[in-house]
Amino acid sequence: xxxxxxxxxxxxxxxxxxxxxxxxxxxxxxxxxxxxxxxxxxxxxxxxxxxxxxxxxxxxxxxxxxxxxxxxxxxxxxxxxxxxxxxxxxxxxxxxxxxxxxxxxxxxxxxxxxxxxxxxxxxxxxxxxxxxxxxxxxxxxxxxxxxxxxxxxxxxxxxxxxxxxxxxxxxxxxxxxxxxxxxxxxxxxxxxxxxxxxxxxxxxxxxxxxxxxxxxxxxxxxxxxxxxxxxxxxxxxxxxxxxxxxxxxxxxxxxxxxxxxxxxxxxxxxxxxxxxxxxxxxxxxxxxxxxxxxxxxxxxxxxxxxxxxxxxxxxxxxxxxxxxxxxxxxxxxxxxxxxxxxxxxxxxxxxxxxxxxxxxxxxxxxxxxxxxxxxxxxxxxxxxxxxxxxxxxxxxxxxxxxxxxxxxxxxxxxxxxxxxxxxxxxxxxxxxxxxxxxxxxxxxxxxxxxxxxxxxxxxxx
Amino acid sequence: xxxxxxxxxxxxxxxxxxxxxxxxxxxxxxxxxxxxxxxxxxxxxxxxxxxxxxxxxxxxxxxxxxxxxxxxxxxxxxxxxxxxxxxxxxxxxxxxxxxxxxxxxxxxxxxxxxxxxxxxxxxxxxxxxxxxxxxxxxxxxxxxxxxxxxxxxxxxxxxxxxxxxxxxxxxxxxxxxxxxxxxxxxxxxxxxxxxxxxxxxxxxxxxxxxxxxxxxxxxxxxxxxxxxxxxxxxxxxxxxxxxxxxxxxxxxxxxxxxxxxxxxxxxxxxxxxxxxxxxxxxxxxxxxxxxxxxxxxxxxxxxxxxxxxxxxxxxxxxxxxxxxxxxxxxxxxxxxxxxxxxxxxxxxxxxxx
Numbered sequence: 046x047x048x049x050x051x052x053x054x055x056x057x058x059x060x061x062x063x064x065x066x067x068x069x070x071x072x073x074x075x076x077x078x079x080x081x082x083x084x085x086x087x088x089x090x091x092x093x094x095x096x097x098x099x100x101x102x103x104x105x106x107x108x109x110x111x112x113x114x115x116x117x118x119x120x121x122x123x124x125x126x127x128x129x130x131x132x133x134x135x136x137x138x139x140x141x142x143x144x145x146x147x148x149x150x151x152x153x154x155x156x157x158x159x160x161x162x163x164x165x166x167x168x169x170x171x172x173x174x175x176x177x178x179x180x181x182x183x184x185x186x187x188x189x190x191x192x193x194x195x196x197x198x199x200x201x202x203x204x205x206x207x208x209x210x211x212x213x214x215x216x217x218x219x220x221x222x223x224x225x226x227x228x229x230x231x232x233x234x235x236x237x238x239x240x241x242x243x244x245x246x247x248x249x250x251x252x253x254x255x256x257x258x259x260x261x262x263x264x265x266x267x268x269x270x271x272x273x274x275x276x277x278x279x280x281x282x283x284x285x286x287x288x289x290x291x292x293x294x295x296x297x298x299x300x301x302x303x304x305x306x307x308x309x310x311x312x313x314x315x316x317x318x319x320x321x322x323x324x325x326x327x328x329x330x331x332x333x334x335x336x337x338x339x340x341x342x343x344x345x346x347x348x349x350x351x352x353x354x355x356x357x358x359x360x361x362x363x364x365x366x367x368x369x370x371x372x373x374x375x376x377x378x379x380x381x382x383x384x385x386x387x388x389x390x391x392x393x394x395x396x397x398x399x400x401x402x403x404x405x406x407x408x409x410x411x412x413x414x415x416x417x418x419x420x421x422x423x424x425x426x427x428x429x430x431x432x433x434x435x436x437x438x439x440x441x442x443x444x445x446x447x448x449x450x451x452x453x454x455x456x457x458x459x460x461x462x463x464x465x466x467x468x469x470x471x472x473x474x475x476x477x478x479x480x481x482x483x484x485x486x487x488x489x490x491x492x493x494x495x496x497x498x499x500x501x502x503x504x505x506x
Numbered sequence: 507x508x509x510x511x512x513x514x515x516x517x518x519x520x521x522x523x524x525x526x527x528x529x530x531x532x533x534x535x536x537x538x539x540x541x542x543x544x545x546x547x548x549x550x551x552x553x554x555x556x557x558x559x560x561x562x563x564x565x566x567x568x569x570x571x572x573x574x575x576x577x578x579x580x581x582x583x584x585x586x587x588x589x590x591x592x593x594x595x596x597x598x599x600x601x602x603x604x605x606x607x608x609x610x611x612x613x614x615x616x617x618x619x620x621x622x623x624x625x626x627x628x629x630x631x632x633x634x635x636x637x638x639x640x641x642x643x644x645x646x647x648x649x650x651x652x653x654x655x656x657x658x659x660x661x662x663x664x665x666x667x668x669x670x671x672x673x674x675x676x677x678x679x680x681x682x683x684x685x686x687x688x689x690x691x692x693x694x695x696x697x698x699x700x701x702x703x704x705x706x707x708x709x710x711x712x713x714x715x716x717x718x719x720x721x722x723x724x725x726x727x728x729x730x731x732x733x734x735x736x737x738x739x740x741x742x743x744x745x746x747x748x749x750x751x752x753x754x755x756x757x758x759x760x761x762x763x764x765x766x767x768x769x770x771x772x773x774x775x776x777x778x779x780x781x782x783x784x785x786x787x788x789x790x791x792x793x794x795x796x797x798x799x800x801x802x803x804x805x806x807x808x809x810x811x812x813x814x815x816x817x818x819x820x821x822x823x824x825x826x827x828x829x830x831x832x833x834x835x836x837x838x839x840x841x842x843x844x845x846x847x848x849x850x851x852x853x854x855x856x857x858x859x
Contacts, residue, residue, distance in 0.1 A: 048670050341519065344788070345840055346527040347832035349795040350813070351534065354829055357817055358540055378788065431677045439799050443817050457685070461802065466700065471689050478685045482678050489677035490670075 049494025052427075055487030063301035070294040078295065078451045087289040088147050090470050091280035102143035107277040110136050112270040121265050130262035132269055137255040140171075145231050145249060148276035149196035151256070155183050159264040166194065166202075167259070168233055171252025176209040178202045178229075191272070196229055203227040213237060230276075284472040286456070287463050295451035296476055302363070302452050303434045303484055308426075310367055310433035314374035315426045319418060321376055322383030327391065327410050337384070340376040348373050349439065356445035363437075363447035370436060379425050383418055390417055420499055427492030431485035438481055453477040509848045516844040520837045525604065527833040532599045535826045541599060542588050544822055548610060549582050608827035613819040614812075623827035627809055631831070633703055634801070634808030637724050638793055641731035646786065648732055649739020654770060656740060657747035668740065676737030679792075681799040684730045688803070691726060698726035701805030727804045735789060742785050746778040753777075780851040787843045791836050 077083040088107050097104040118133040155162055161182040169175040179201045183192045196202050203224040211221055215237055228244050234254075235247035260269045283292045325336035355361065355369055390396065391414075399409050440446045441454030442461070460466075460473040535541055557563045557575060566574070583589060587598055602609075608623035616625045652672075656665045692700035699705070703723050709715035750756060751774060759769045801810030809828060816824035848854050 048673075338519070342523050342526065345520070345523050345791065345836050346530070347795060347829060347836055349798060350825075350829040350832045351531060353798070353813060353817065354531065354534055354825055357820070357825060358535065358537075358822070428677075435679055439796075442799055442802070443814060445817065466685075466688055466693060469693065471693075474685050475689065478682050481682055485677050486674045489674050493670075493673045 048490045049497075052487050052490025052492075052494060055483060056491065059300050059304060059484060059487065062297060063304055066297045066301060069297060075294065075298050075451065076449070078290065079449070081288060084285075084289040084291070086274065087285050087291060088276040088278065088280050089285065089289050090287050090465075090468070090473070091147065091276075091278055091285045092470075093282055093284045093472050094279045095282070096284075096472070097279060103141075104144050104279040105142035105146050105275070105277040106279065108138070108275045110138070110271075110273040110275075112272065115271055115273075119268075127263060128265040130260075130265055130267040132258075132260040132262070132267070134258040134260060134269060134271060135255055136271075136273055137169075137253060138275075139253050140234060140251055142277075143249065144278055145234050145244075145247070146275045147230065147278045148274075149230050149233075150193065150274045150276070151196055151258075152191040152193040152272045152274075153183070153258065153260075154191045154270045154272075155187065155260070155262075156266070156268040157183070157188065157262055157264065158266050159262075161185060162263065162267055162269075163261040164192075164269075165259040165261075166196075167257040169255035169257060170233070171250055171254065172237060174213075174237065176205065178205055199229075200224060202229055206232050210242065215239060216242060283476045284470075286459065286470075286473055292456065292473065292476065295456050296453070296480055298451050299453040299456070299477065299480055300484070302447075302450055303437065303481070306363065306367060306437050307430040307434040307484075307488075310370055310374070311426045311429040313371050314377070314433075315379050315422050315429055317371075317375050318377055318379035319383045319415075319422050319425075322380035323387050323410060323415060323418060325380065326384035326387030327406070327414060333384075336376060336380060340378075340380045343373065343376050344378065349436065352436065352440065353443060353445060356440055360448075361445075363450060366437065366440060366446070370433065379422075379429070382425070383421070386418055386421060387414055390414055420495075424492050424495030424499060427488050427495060430488040434481065434485060453480050508854050512848045512854050513845065517841065520841050520844075524833055524837045525600065527837075528603045528830050529596065529600045531826060531829045531833065532596050532603065535822070535829075536592070536596060536599065540822055541826070542595075544612070545586060545588060545609070546583060549586065550579060553579055553582065603827075603830040606830075608830065609823045611816075611824045612821045614815060614821050614824055623823050626824060627812065627827060627831050630807060630809045630812055633720075633806070634797055634810060636720075637727055637806065637808060638731070638797060640724065641728040642735065642786075642790060642793060644728055645732040645735035646739050649736035650743045650775075650782070652736065653740035653743025654747060654775065656744040657751065658766075658770070660744075660748055665744070669744065672737030672741040672744075674737070675733065676735060676741070678734060679796050679799070680727075680731045680734035681796065681803045683734050684727065684800060684803040687726060687730045687733075699723050703805075703807045723806070727800065727806055730804075731793070731800070735793070738785070738789055739782075742782065743778065746781055747774050750774050750777050780847055783843055783847045783850060787840055790839050790843070794832065794835055794839065 086107070086109060091107075092104075094104070094106070115134050115136045117135075120131040120133075122129040122131060151166065153164065155164075161184055163180070163182050165180040166178040167175055168178050178196065179194065179199065181201070194202070206229055207221060207224045207227050210216060210227075210232065211218055216239055221242065227242070231244045231247050232241055234250060235241040236250045238248060240246040240248060256273055258269070258271060260267070262268075281291055281293050283296060286292055286295075321336050325333045352366075352369060352373070356366060359365075361369065396409060396413060399413055404412075437446060437452065438454030438457070441452045442458035444455075444458055444462075446452055446455050454477075456477040457474060460470070460477075463470075463473075465471075465473040532541070553575065557571075557578075563571060563574065587595060590598070606624055608627070610621045611623050611626060614626055615621055616629050618625070618629075620626070649672075652668060656668050659665050688700055691697045699722065703720065704716075705719050705723070709719055747770075755777075756769060756773055759773045760766075764772075797808065797810035798813045799810070800806075801808045802814045805811065809831065812824065813828055815821075816828065
């Protein structure tokens with residue numbers, strides 16, 4: 046019985062998750078699962094935060110410095126014919142993590158009624174060195190939206206870092222790669238030694254860093270607000286995927302979807318199959334032959350390939366997939382199991398008794414036989430749920446599941462399309478797979494416990 | 507006589523199943539006129555290429571060109587029977603599929619560059635057959651052996667532990683375990699290749715090194731598969747054996763003083779084998795279908811991963827062809843098992859006399 050309790054506990058925990066999910070991630074968050082914007086502040090393919098216990102390093106978290114974290118000094122200067130606004134906009138921070146950040150990004154929201162302002166960005170390091178990252182003017186099209194300088198990928202930034210490395214001269218000029226291969230988030234945070242350019246062996250320089258933005262505006266009404274993001278290497282409980290999505294949201298939403306899909310499909314299919322199996326066993330004759338042959342047929346046809354074909358050619362949502370799946374499950378192994386049980390019950394004396402007082406065949410079936418089968422169907426439902434969860438997961442894995450909802454199979458499929466195991470993004474595949482295993486084992490244990498109660502042969506004394 | 511009749515009866519039923527399954531496939535695929543569209547666009551492309559290579563045609567004025575094009579196009583569409591009523595067409599497509607005339611792919615090709623769907627599937631089918639036959643054999647042998655052992659030690663801690671392990675492992679399909687096994691044994695411990703069906707660069711086909719490399723790439727998928735299926739075998743075998751051990755003929759065999767080993771292998775297992783074969787059919791059917799994801803997870807280039815690639819490229823003829831091949835595969839599997847069942851079940855052979 047212990048296994049049954051464990052199974053029950055697993056399912057209860059999933060139900061709690063399913064009930065709590067809307068609080069952690071409301072449905073409108075899930076609706077945004079497929080869009081990019083809501084996730085931009087998360088690091089890309091970041092491991093779970095707790096995974097740092099394996100490396101023993103304190104891995105960087107994502108740090109976002111909003112405007113109010115910056116120190117801002119504004120000077121209005123009057124030159125003949127010009128009203129200048131000079132803004133010194135700085136953020137100083139202490140880098141104490143044991144690893145490099147994964148990405149740097151600076152966005153500037155400038156207010157400039159007049160000419161395009163000039164922006165210079167400097168980087169000041171704990172070892173006293175400093176360098177200009179970029180100097181550029183913000184074009185008129187950025188009057189109403191933020192100007193983003195993706196410090197990690199911007200070619201101008203990479204080029205200035207390369208020039209700075211060459212100027213420092215610690216690394217022979219021949220060993221300095223092209224600007225495309227410079228990783229700013231490593232080089233800027235690395236000790237100025239021969240390994241500085243190698244992202245595998247670079248030595249981290251801890252200490253106080255400063256990002257300096259010098260803004261030159263050409264009216265006295267110019268202003269600037271900034272946002273500086275140091276992306277971490279770890280995120281949340283289960284990490285992120287290549288589109289910076291918080292996988293926890295997807296995984297948590299996967300639980301109710303899988304449960305609902307599996308349970309609804311299993312209940313309907315087992316109910317219909319039980320009914321047909323009982324009819325087949327009780328009435329015999331032509332009905333029996335028809336039902337049994339159809340069941341044989343349904344068991345042999347390639348259901349999954351046909352489902353794949355339907356999902357691919359007709360673009361189904363999750364409800365339609367459920368309906369098709371049920372249509373392909375109206376007869377099957379449960380029909381056969383139930384039929385054999387009915388054939389046994391048929392010979393029992395209480396049926397004979399009912400017949401002798403003139404009960405109709407239909408009455409005997411529904412009042413005497415079906416109630417006797419009902420307990421078995423509980424076990425059969427529990428044992429059938431996993432199969433349907435896997436069908437849904439398989440279709441989603443192949444990219445044929447519901448287009449909107451994040452499900453475990455879909456997350457797995459995307460991970461495989463992006464070759465996640467190859468790149469070592471284990472959290473992206475391990476957790477959805479673990480979710481599937483956890484759920485199905487819950488149902489398996491429950492079904493097994495029911496089975497033991499119903500089949501005394503299996504009972505352990 | 508009994509065996510022959512059993513086989514003929516099953517053969518007729520399975521042939522009927524095959525035809526019906528492929529007919530359903532065709533109906534579903536062509537329900538929205540998809541097959542028609544594919545064939546028409548293929549005719550159009552072919553015709554355009556052919557005409558553009560004809561200097562006489564190129565010199566004609568555009569109206570004349572269009573006229574010729576339309577006339578030839580319509581004639582070819584009619585010749586392929588695409589103007590026929592839906593049912594008639596469907597019957598013809600079914601016959602084509604049954605004869606393994608699976609048409610031409612849109613994008614995918616075989617290694618030799620052939621666009622014939624039969625070629626594309628044909629070059630991959632042996633790999634899938636080899637992998638899953640061996641994997642099933644390993645899972646079955648391991649599971650039956652364990653099941654016998656569990657039955658002998660029934661109700662001990664060993665039996666209970668193994669029962670729970672069996673029930674909880676076989677419910678999860680191989681590809682889910684595959685994900686973990688690849689991470690652990692492939693990437694972390696580096697004991698097995700992490701995917702593919704042959705190394706790069708591949709040894710010369712047919713050499714001993716080639717067979718060795720192919721086998722080496724099959725190891726992890728096979729082990730994963732065996733791990734995922736042994737439970738179904740051990741659980742079924744254990745329960746069957748326990749049931750049979752209570753029968754009179756077993757008691758009689760024991761009373762004769764036969765050693766326990768002989769009783770188990772000659773009497774109990776013999777009686778348990780027909781139902782085991784029946785459950786093998788269901789296991790194999792789900793294994794073949796599970797191959798679609800299992801092979802994708804292992805990047806094993808069989809017919810399963812071909813589904814994944816065909817879906818990705820929206821190569822409808824390949825998907826339809828694969829579904830037809832799957833119908834064949836399942837029907838043939840069941841027929842072979844029926845054959846084995848016929849030999850094993852004494853009731854069927856008894857009809858001989």
